Amino acid sequence: MEKNSKKTFYITTPIYYVNDVPHIGHAYTTIIADTLARFKKLCGNEVFFLTGTDEHGQKIEKSAAEKGLSPIELADRVVMRFKNLWQSLNISYDNFIRTTAPRHEAGVQKIFQKLQEKGDIYKGTYSGYYCVSCENFLSDDVPLEEGGYKICADCEKQAGEVAEECYFFKLSSNQEKLLDFYSKNPEFVRPKTRMNEVTSFVKQGLKDLSITRTTVKWGVKVPGDPKHTIYVWFDALHNYLTGIGYDWDMELFNKFWPADVHLVGKDILRFHAIFWPAFLMAAGFPLPETVYGHGWWMKDGTKISKSRGNVLDPDIILETFGSDPLRYFLLREVPIGLDGNFSHEGFLHRVNSDLANDLGNLVQRTLTMIVNYFNGRIPDPDEEKEADKKLREDFQDIKKRAYQHYEEYNLNRALEEIWVYINTVNKYLADNEPWLMAKDEHKRGALARVLFQAASALRAITTLIFPVMPESSEKIWSYLGEKSALTQIDFNSLKFEDYQPVNLIQKPAPLFPRVDLKEFLKEESGKKETGQKEKKMSEVTYEEFRKMDFRVGKILEAEKVEGTKKLIKMKIDIGEEVRQMISGIADTYSPEDLIEKKVVVIINLKPASFGGSVRKLCCWLL
Ligand SMILES: [Zn+2]
Secondary structure, three states, rough: HHHHHOOOEEOOOEEEOOOHHHHHOHHHHHHHHHHHHHHHHOOOEEEEEEEEEEEEOHHHHHHHHOOOOOOHHHHHHHHHHHHHHHHOOOOOEEEEEEOHHHHHHHHHHHHHHHHHOOOOEEEEEEEEOOOOOEEEEOOOOOOOOOOOEEHHHHHOEEEEEEEEEEEEOOOOHHHHHHHHHHHHHHOOOOOOOOHHHHHHHHHHOOOOOOOOOOOOOOOOEEOOOEEEEOOHHHHHHOHHHOOOOOOOHHHHHHHHHOOOOOEHHHHHHHHHHHHHHHHHHHHOOOOOOOEEEEEEEEEOOOOOHHHOOOOHHHHHHHHHHHHHHHHHHHHOOOOOOOOOEOOOHHHHHHHHHHHHHHHHHHHHHHHHHHHHHHHOOOOOOOOOOHHHHHHHHHHHHHOOOOOOOHHHOOHHHHHHHHHHHHHHHHHHHHOOOOOHOOOHHHHHHHHHHHHHHHHHHHHHHHHHHOOOOOOHHHHHHHHHOEEEHHHHHOOOOOHHHHHHOOOOOOOOOOOOOOHHHHHHHHHHHHHHHHOOOOOOOOOOOHHHHHOOOOEEEEEEEEEEEEOOOOOEEEEEEEEOOOOEEEEEEOOOOOOHOOOEEEEEEEOOOOOOOOOOOOOOOOOEEE
């Protein structure tokens, strides 16, 4: 309501951490944001699209030191990688904010000071378990391990205890205000299931939040107390204000704030749906309209992330396919609220069937026939027939539905609808068989009519897919002989019958290459080997590792298993009992060599099917 009257649209991605390498997960969030930004622009909104990088914190300090760099040198390098990726993916951001920019730092300090003056920030002592990797204090209910540390639930790494003087934000006094705000704005967190998670978390009670560290040097200093560094999350969240002019262009800021949507991965929803509105309320800023928590891209069932070592490098796909197939696949394959599983098979299937077959063929056939049969300019078509009328009316219908889906961020549904229409047009061509009409001199008018309809449909489709596939759309647009830029079109007033037969059609180049899966995988693994070192063995998580029960045992008896080449059966004394175990080591050791030797044994390895109570042995001779 208010959005329509102000006609501005402010969308953000999270700012990406420069300790990471850009991967499909980052690409995904940014592609969603870019698509929505382009769609809103087509609908006549004034759009501001913000992305950027989060460059402070202990983790960056540490990894820079490991690489022999200063933190800012490390940041500069990674920022370039992000910017290059956004360029290859056709990301049309309006500002790229870096949290090391002086005007961001000044803005954060100004807000900190304001909250301090109002009493929302106070000084105290904090002790707790801190995950360096996630830059996050663990909650009190995480159990303490025997070694005196806790395990971070997000990254499964150890978190040590930290006690220090620090500044607190009075989060506790915002609990009721937040719950009140959520109940009045049920669309604040989307999808709805995530809103429920957030509400029940807040209802459990909020504690004050420690927002500074003295052990970290790399960050924004507390104004007037520079031995304290502002907690990286407090620092980072305010990019949404400083990136749009807060404290340096208040006219711009007032024009676009509050944000229409903060797009975030579901793992950082809590920061955006609880802390962020609390900071904003305390400082007296209006609150953003929506925080949208999207799902993760998984590979082989686990989240894609650097710490899990299963990063998918988008550059390899981009080199072969360009940006549009990747943009299309990521948005088409799953609803943005859910998790998706990335597979090369799935990707190539989409590219070959939806893009090369359905859309690519439509473009190719339609335009090539117009060039071949009419030298690129369609003459006066015959009068419209029933099937033509239906093609036109169907479009208005699809457009309405696509609009609704884009508005509701159901991007996969929008594409699904558009593809139904693409296939309607393909069927229209198949039914009318213009290639046969072309052989009959008396059917020139009918041929002109059918091709004119197909070209009109194609022009209309191009506008609908533009937000997702800007590069291909602009190509089709120019093949259609359109003089003005596609971005000048108004989505809402777009009509099927806007197409002008006076345009000179150009012969199209193939838009989407057909790629064979085997060829592609061969090429990809070749690039991986030459490009970067990939670990052959999959990594074991700490959680998996700590389940293993290691014991030192002594081998009492050993004998070869009859009828096998490699297996040796042993009796091993592991202290409280003697275990029978089997190991495939007969090609290295003879049984008599093993007696009296000490071995390290994993005693809780799942029994393998060797019959009886004999366990397969995993051991190392000492
Ligand atoms: Zn962690």
